Amino acid sequence: MIKRSFFGFTTPRIQYLPMPGQVTTPAPLKRPDNVTLLVPCPAGDVDDKLVQIGDHVKSGQKISLTSAPGAYGIASLSGTLSAIDRFPGEAGREYTAVTITAAEAETLDNAFEDRSEPTLENAAAFLACAPGAPSFEPFTEPDKPIHTIIVNGMDQDLLVMTAQYTLAFRMADIQAGIKFLKAVTGVENIVLATPRDAMHGYGEIGASVMTMDATYPSGLPKLIAQKVLEKEIPNGKSFQDMGVCFFTAEAVASIGRAFSDRQIPFEKTITFIDKQGNRSLISARIGTPIADILKEYQVSLEEKDRIIIGGPMTGHSIFSTQYPVQPFTDAILLQDHGDIALTSDYPCINCGDCVRMCPARIQVNLLVRFLEAGFYEEAAEAYDLSACLECGICSYVCVSKIPIFQYIRLAKHELGRVASEETATEEATDE
Amino acid sequence: MNSQKKLIVSHAPFLHIGSGITERNLHIIYAALPALLLGGLFRFGIPAIGVVCLSVSTAMLWELLMNRAMKRPVSVGDGNAALIGLLLAMLLPATAPWWLVITGTFVAIVIGKQIFGGIGGNAFNPVALSVAILMVSWKDYFDFNGMLMNYDPDFIMAYPLATLKNFGVSGIEQYSISDFLLGRQSGGIGATFGIGLLLGGAYLIMRGFIRWEISIAYLAGVFVTALLFNLTDPTRYADPFFHIFTGYTLIGAFFLATEDSSSPVNFIPMLIYGAAGGLMTILIRNIGAYIDGTVLAILVINLINPLLDKIRPKAMGKVV
Numbered sequence: 001m002i003k004r005s006f007f008g009f010t011t012p013r014i015q016y017l018p019m020p021g022q023v024t025t026p027a028p029l030k031r032p033d034n035v036t037l038l039v040p041c042p043a044g045d046v047d048d049k050l051v052q053i054g055d056h057v058k059s060g061q062k063i064s065l066t067s068a069p070g071a072y073g074i075a076s077l078s079g080t081l082s083a084i085d086r087f088p089g090e091a092g093r094e095y096t097a098v099t100i101t102a103a104e105a106e107t108l109d110n111a112f113e114d115r116s117e118p119t120l121e122n123a124a125a126f127l128a129c130a131p132g133a134p135s136f137e138p139f140t141e142p143d144k145p146i147h148t149i150i151v152n153g154m155d156q157d158l159l160v161m162t163a164q165y166t167l168a169f170r171m172a173d174i175q176a177g178i179k180f181l182k183a184v185t186g187v188e189n190i191v192l193a194t195p196r197d198a199m200h201g202y203g204e205i206g207a208s209v210m211t212m213d214a215t216y217p218s219g220l221p222k223l224i225a226q227k228v229l230e231k232e233i234p235n236g237k238s239f240q241d242m243g244v245c246f247f248t249a250e251a252v253a254s255i256g257r258a259f260s261d262r263q264i265p266f267e268k269t270i271t272f273i274d275k276q277g278n279r280s281l282i283s284a285r286i287g288t289p290i291a292d293i294l295k296e297y298q299v300s301l302e303e304k305d306r307i308i309i310g311g312p313m314t315g316h317s318i319f320s321t322q323y324p325v326q327p328f329t330d331a332i333l334l335q336d337h338g339d340i341a342l343t344s345d346y347p348c349i350n351c352g353d354c355v356r357m358c359p360a361r362i363q364v365n366l367l368v369r370f371l372e373a374g375f376y377e378e379a380a381e382a383y384d385l386s387a388c389l390e391c392g393i394c395s396y397v398c399v400s401k402i403p404i405f406q407y408i409r410l411a412k413h414e415l416g417r418v419a420s421e422e423t424a425t426e427e428a429t430d431e
Numbered sequence: 432m433n434s435q436k437k438l439i440v441s442h443a444p445f446l447h448i449g450s451g452i453t454e455r456n457l458h459i460i461y462a463a464l465p466a467l468l469l470g471g472l473f474r475f476g477i478p479a480i481g482v483v484c485l486s487v488s489t490a491m492l493w494e495l496l497m498n499r500a501m502k503r504p505v506s507v508g509d510g511n512a513a514l515i516g517l518l519l520a521m522l523l524p525a526t527a528p529w530w531l532v533i534t535g536t537f538v539a540i541v542i543g544k545q546i547f548g549g550i551g552g553n554a555f556n557p558v559a560l561s562v563a564i565l566m567v568s569w570k571d572y573f574d575f576n577g578m579l580m581n582y583d584p585d586f587i588m589a590y591p592l593a594t595l596k597n598f599g600v601s602g603i604e605q606y607s608i609s610d611f612l613l614g615r616q617s618g619g620i621g622a623t624f625g626i627g628l629l630l631g632g633a634y635l636i637m638r639g640f641i642r643w644e645i646s647i648a649y650l651a652g653v654f655v656t657a658l659l660f661n662l663t664d665p666t667r668y669a670d671p672f673f674h675i676f677t678g679y680t681l682i683g684a685f686f687l688a689t690e691d692s693s694s695p696v697n698f699i700p701m702l703i704y705g706a707a708g709g710l711m712t713i714l715i716r717n718i719g720a721y722i723d724g725t726v727l728a729i730l731v732i733n734l735i736n737p738l739l740d741k742i743r744p745k746a747m748g749k750v751v
Binding site: 012158232233234235237301302303304305306307308310312313314315316317318319320321333335337340341342343346347348349350351352353355356359360361362363365366384386387389392393395396397398399400401403405406409 | 436438440442446447448449450548552642692693697744748749
């Protein structure tokens, strides 16, 4: 899709693709026969007293799986719970998949109507599964207060246009969302990060606007946060440590819509990119299986094709078309088996393309030698593993087609696992 | 679910810029062709064709044998062995005996490259290493005056650098830079045609297959050092242009010093690396024992490359 230019003496600039002019509103998908909600809690913890197969649910109803505050999903379809299964997510994360089979009639739940005062408690209790997945967890830590909220109007990847659409067509919702965010969190300093070529003149929206460069990866949260804070975030410090917190533009629009309409929204805007690279916007209920979208668009999948959730640089590929749309699913990208760029096990030839392109100024050519050998601690100590922004550019430009990004993720995951095991052992010995 | 078609699952990113090692090596070979065909094969005829063919084929053969012996995937197809064979032939005299060529490719591929683990692992440029070892072992075969004695073209067939070494600046007054540029000089098969090498180098730089900083810094290093020598004593030391267009300077600047694995990738290290190479080349030529120090100078800068890697920008968010 995006190939090296003939001239190679300057570093290539990877541009975010702007939204085509003819896009207006996303095409709504027809009502699915069943939806699957992925709730972030292990299936073993599910409390039978709270939820059981056969329960009837209404659209917008909160389904709590355990007594923990975050372990809930919002039904996006009226019907009956038909299955509650274990669902292994990426990097060892455990989810519980709750499947709802549609009933004939659509009925709306009104529990949120009584709780639609814009307070932090209500927002955290009902909106975590709204489109855009707004997280209110950062506001629950009193010793690390948030002083700046960044509304991310940049799409997280190339080709994606969900955020651009939200900025262009749902500004009223965003404006309302910003108002409610201030009321809910008490944070007055809100910054809206937008692409440089987005339309301007938003008027009074209650937030300061900051334009970002149109070159990938300028829309990654860490780069936006550094631009807003006007300083580099030291490695090992989280956004929470720095007092900033992110909401996507769509999440803020969802907050705005929820508190104005007193209904929890569950229609997710998704950029759908077909095998030919044509992009369209669709609006699907959260939990809709991807198979439904493919059927609607009459896409025929062949053996060894690839379905990618998220964009081409940072997304993840899935193995089944039954995978549901999630609150943070901004894009679905299809690749034909003939177009798939495969990785190789060739060694690094030290051409330096990755080093010249790395936005975090990491010596990738040195780092990858340690990662390939499994020396993760050395990689972290001496070769700046933790500075990686996870943009994927190194793998994208690699002449040897080394899966550098995968090595980096694996190394970070392993180091994190070892660290958490060590803390667990320490705590065990302390007791 | 089981009746479904199987999908490919892999890690991000799902796009690739489309570059590849084979493509890269092929284009370096293309870039070497003008100097090789017009400057070498046309000038030196059948013996040169023999050396080039033998060198490329035995280099690939050594690569294949090493792949087999080390039980590694066959890597002949990536073009790197062919490139090494080609560059080695370009440095040899047209009348090099067959055993010298085969020994040369053995040293380059086996000792210079495969022992370090193959492509990307070599600390030294395999071609420079091989030529250096051959030059030290059988120095008569690198005496271009002796080797190319039977050629009698319409230009001065005395090897310019040897003339400079033996007769001083007064001896080289008969040469002209335009002859050097047009390939009307004695030397290695592919190292005589200045315009061809400059074109090849420009192509590689333009397409981004080599790092321009190294070539430019190398040539600047040669120029400045030669100029300083020349300024101190114009009767003993040749002018910088003479040094740039004779011997292995141009092929060294564009094809040898820029070899990926043995050269640095950051801006300042590349400049130091290149400039040090130019400096060493002229030091060896002007006050050293060897007639042409290019390959030795390149081995020396290969040696300082790991040290230069320590000069690097501070990573984002790094707290010192």
